[in-house]
Amino acid sequence: MPAKVKKYAKAKPAPKKAPPKEQAPAADQQPPMADPNAAAMMPRPATRGVATPQTLRGMKDILPSEQKYWLHVRDAAEPLAAAYGYDRIDTPILEETGLFVRSVGKQTDIVEKEMFSFIDAGGENVSLRPEATASIVRSYINHGMFNQPQPVKLFYWGPMFRHERPQSGRFREFHQFGFEVLGDKHPVLDAEIILIAHLFFKELGIKTAVQINSLGCPTCRPTYLAELTNYYRAKRSQLCENCKRRLLKNPLRVLDCKEAGCAALKDGAPQIVDSLCEECKNHFMRVLEYLDEIQVPYVLNPHLVRGLDYYTKTVFEIWPADETESSQSALGGGGRYDGLVEVLGGRPTPACGFAIGIERAILQLKSANIEPSVRNKPDIFMAQLGDVARRKVVPLFEELRKAGINVASSFSKDSLKSQLEIANRLGSRYTLIIGQKEVLDGTVLIRDMEAGMQEIVDYNRAVGEMKKKLGRP
RNA sequence: GUGACCAUGGUGCAACGGUUAGCACAGCGGGUUGUGGUCCCGUUAAUGAGGGUUCGAUUCCCUCUGGUCACCCCA
Numbered sequence: 001m002p003a004k005v006k007k008y009a010k011a012k013p014a015p016k017k018a019p020p021k022e023q024a025p026a027a028d029q030q031p032p033m034a035d036p037n038a039a040a041m042m043p044r045p046a047t048r049g050v051a052t053p054q055t056l057r058g059m060k061d062i063l064p065s066e067q068k069y070w071l072h073v074r075d076a077a078e079p080l081a082a083a084y085g086y087d088r089i090d091t092p093i094l095e096e097t098g099l100f101v102r103s104v105g106k107q108t109d110i111v112e113k114e115m116f117s118f119i120d121a122g123g124e125n126v127s128l129r130p131e132a133t134a135s136i137v138r139s140y141i142n143h144g145m146f147n148q149p150q151p152v153k154l155f156y157w158g159p160m161f162r163h164e165r166p167q168s169g170r171f172r173e174f175h176q177f178g179f180e181v182l183g184d185k186h187p188v189l190d191a192e193i194i195l196i197a198h199l200f201f202k203e204l205g206i207k208t209a210v211q212i213n214s215l216g217c218p219t220c221r222p223t224y225l226a227e228l229t230n231y232y233r234a235k236r237s238q239l240c241e242n243c244k245r246r247l248l249k250n251p252l253r254v255l256d257c258k259e260a261g262c263a264a265l266k267d268g269a270p271q272i273v274d275s276l277c278e279e280c281k282n283h284f285m286r287v288l289e290y291l292d293e294i295q296v297p298y299v300l301n302p303h304l305v306r307g308l309d310y311y312t313k314t315v316f317e318i319w320p321a322d323e324t325e326s327s328q329s330a331l332g333g334g335g336r337y338d339g340l341v342e343v344l345g346g347r348p349t350p351a352c353g354f355a356i357g358i359e360r361a362i363l364q365l366k367s368a369n370i371e372p373s374v375r376n377k378p379d380i381f382m383a384q385l386g387d388v389a390r391r392k393v394v395p396l397f398e399e400l401r402k403a404g405i406n407v408a409s410s411f412s413k414d415s416l417k418s419q420l421e422i423a424n425r426l427g428s429r430y431t432l433i434i435g436q437k438e439v440l441d442g443t444v445l446i447r448d449m450e451a452g453m454q455e456i457v458d459y460n461r462a463v464g465e466m467k468k469k470l471g472r473p
Numbered sequence: 474g475u476g477a478c479c480a481u482g483g484u485g486c487a488a489c490g491g492u493u494a495g496c497a498c499a500g501c502g503g504g505u506u507g508u509g510g511u512c513c514c515g516u517u518a519a520u521g522a523g524g525g526u527u528c529g530a531u532u533c534c535c536u537c538u539g540g541u542c543a544c545c546c547c548a
Contacts, residue, residue, distance in 0.1 A: 054521085057539065109546050113474070131548085160548080165474070167542070176548060242545080256546085307547055317548095330548060357548030385507055418502095420509035435507055449509075 058164070058172025069362045072372035076203040077157070077177050077356075080196050086155035086179050091135035093159060097125040103134035103340055105309025107250050114162040116172075128161035131308070133337065133353060134344070136180050141346035150183030151351075157358075169329050169360045178334070180353030182341065187283050190314040190336055190352055191290035197318055197332055197354045198296045206364045207321035208331060210296060213272070213304035214284040215252070217312050218339065220277035225251050227270045235265055255303045271302040280313055287314055306333060310340040314352065320364060331364065332356035378408035379470050381423035385416055385435035392459065393434050396444070399463050405470065423449060430469065432462065 055061065062070065081088065097117050104111050116128035129135055136154055139145075145152045157177035164170060179196055181189045194210060201208045216224060229251050236244060238261050239254070246253045255266050276284065291298055298316070306315045315335035334354025341349035365372075380400060384393040390411060400407045408426050413419050416433065423431045433445040444462045446469075447454045457465045467473070 052521095054539065114546080162547075164546075165544095166540080167544095170547075174548065253546095332548065355548065360548055383508085416507050417509075422509085424509040431509085433508080437507080445508095447508075452509090454508090 056172070058166040058170075060171065060173075068372040069365060070358070072365070073177075073204070073358055073361055074157070076200055077155075080200060080203070081155035081179065084153070084179075084192065084196055086153040086181075089136065089139065089154045089156050090158065091129075091132065091139050091156070093129055093161075094126050095129055095135055095138070097127040099134050099138055099344070100127055100130060102343055103137065103308075103310055104131065108307055108309055110162065110307065114164055116161045116163055130162050131160055132156050132158070132176060132178055132355065133180060133308075133310070133340070136353075137182070137337075137340050137344055137346070137351070140182050140349075141341060141344060146183060146347060146349060151181045151189065152183050154180045154182070156180075169357070169363050171359060175358040176355040177358060178353055178355035180351060182351040183349055185283075185338065185350035187286040187314075188290050190283075190287045191294065191296075193334060193352055193354050194287075194291060194298070194316055195294055195296050197316075197334070197356065200356060201318065201331065201361070201364075204361065204365060205370055206331075206361070206368060208318050209321050210291075210298040210316055210318055211301040211304050212288075212291075212298045212314070212316040213301050214276060214280060214313050215305070215311055215315050215335070216272055216276050216280050220275055220280055221272075221312075224270070224272045224275040227275060228252070228254075228272075231269050232265070238262075238265060252305045253307075256305045266303055273300075273302060283313055306335060310337040310343065311335045312338045316354070318356070329360060330357075331360050376406060377427040377429075379406045379429055380408070380466060381419070381426060381428040381431045382407060382409040382411075383416060383419035383423065383431050383433045384411065385414075385433075388436065388439050389434045392439055393432075396432070396434070396459070396462060400466065403463055403467060404472065405466060430466065432466070434459075 080086075097115070100115065101111055106112070110130050115130055117125065118127075120126050136156065140152065140154075155177070157175070159173050159175050161173050163172060166172060179193060181193065194212070198208070198210055215221065229247060232239065232243075232247055232251065232254060236247070239247065240257065240262055243254045243257050243262050246257070254262060255269065257263065257266075273281075273284070288298070304315060304317060306317075313336040315333070317330040317333035319330055332354055334352065336350070336352035338348075338350040338352075341347070341351060382393050382397050382400075384390050393409070394411065397407055397409055408423070408428055410419055410422050413422070416435075420431060429449055431447045431449060433447060435445075438444055438456075438459070441456075442459045443456050444459050445454055446457055446462075446465065
């Protein structure tokens with residue numbers, strides 16, 4: 001029996017190459033599997049390797065070795081959500097395309113050219129979400145959350161999709177977490193949102209700078225846009241082609257252009273802060289006051305414009321501390337979106353929030369050489385010799401586990417040598433060994449991996465003994 | 474979407490218009506029968522895909538795919 005298992009294990013990794021040793025054994029080793037697909041997947045006369053599917057462009061596996069970073073980020077974000085009273089919400093990854101067109105904005109790059117949209121089998125035009133705020137707002141309306149005590153505070157975490165050319169810190173499937181507060185227009189909430197984003201990075205040990213601006217509201221923004229358009233129209237010839245178009249469609253975006261010609265002009269451009277209406281100006285001032293109060297450093301950036309149409313009043317981005325304005329890698333961003341709920345058919349509801357790019361946060365973690373602690377080492381490794389011993393070892397493993405002890409094992413191995421090798425690799429403090437002899441005597445061998453000392457204990461007393469050794473109650 | 478560079482075993486590298494395609498690490502198996510972290514030996518495993526040039530291509534050319542970087546824009 002064991003021999004057969006061994007053989008099978010050996011034969012398994014060689015499906016690619018057939019010609020060299022084309023023999024019979026492989027065939028009669030798989031009688032139990034009648035899976036017809038197995039044959040299809042391993043064509044007998046396969047010469048070269050069978051083409052293996054690859055991940056799609058811009059998508060990637062998050063391997064076990066990477067998980068510690070993701071855990072670390074989550075461990076920084078979740079307690080903040082809990083502390084500030086933001087409840088977790090998960091919305092579908094697939095939504096009707098119209099949701100994003102209406103919220104993010106038809107003119108935006110995201111909607112214009114970056115959405116994963118398709119017609120589904122039912123003829124519906126659907127899209128993979130490029131961001132989460134739209135879905136959160138939809139959900140808020142759908143479930144009548146305006147009937148709950150306001151504001152409603154929500155926290156989310158999940159994958160987003162944008163069909164862009166991959167680059168450093170940019171993937172087609174990427175992950176964000178975010179905080180949203182709906183149903184209250186108080187400026188202290190803008191500050192709270194910014195504070196949380198700031199605290200998150202502080203918690204991780206990443207140095208960041210908050211860039212902040214106000215985009216006004218429907219009463220004052222049009223005046224500003226007119227002013228801005230006027231300013232640029234006079235200098236139209238100096239703008240890049242792109243900006244000439246932008247001037248008509250979305251003049252705010254011209255401020256964001258990095259072309260030398262356009263960038264030179266923006267210093268002289270009228271600033272929106274100067275044309276804010278009383279309410280917006282007041283709101284902005286108060287946000288800044290609160291930020292001063294809670295000691296969140298920020299940089300007033302009159303050129304900060306966000307690529308989503310729904311923002312009003314406060315907008316902000318979090319940049320790595322050492323990045324300059326030309327940086328294209330915001331770690332996170334957000335702002336107030338007082339008009340969005342209404343745009344999606346809800347009653348007028350003020351709201352604000354932010355999102356953080358998790359991959360980008362992890363990138364910063366790595367470039368700052370911050371390595372999250374590795375997973376906990378097992379206290380005990382359970383080794384066994386032979387089938388009889390295996391039967392005794394499994395229940396013991398279970399008892400130890402229930403006693404709250406971190407146990408590891410490799411039950412499928414046969415030799416003690418290889419099991420000790422694994423125990424060593426895992427860094428376990430003790431190895432419990434049960435072989436033929438121990439089974440007969442009703443004992444267990446306890447090996448102290450560091451000292452190399454061994455002692456024999458009654459099988460029934462093993463759990464108690466180990467608890468004592470490990471200092472467990 | 475535009476441009477530049479790149480693509481060899483699981484990983485990191487090497488090589489040449491004519492091969493046994495090398496090396497290291499990892500993996501697996503051994504170094505006598507039940508003992509790890511060192512050492513020694515053996516062994517598995519690769520030229521991204523498809524065309525073309527050529528007597529011959531892993532090497533040269535084209536296309537595709539993917540990666541990296543920049544632009545665009547965003548997280």
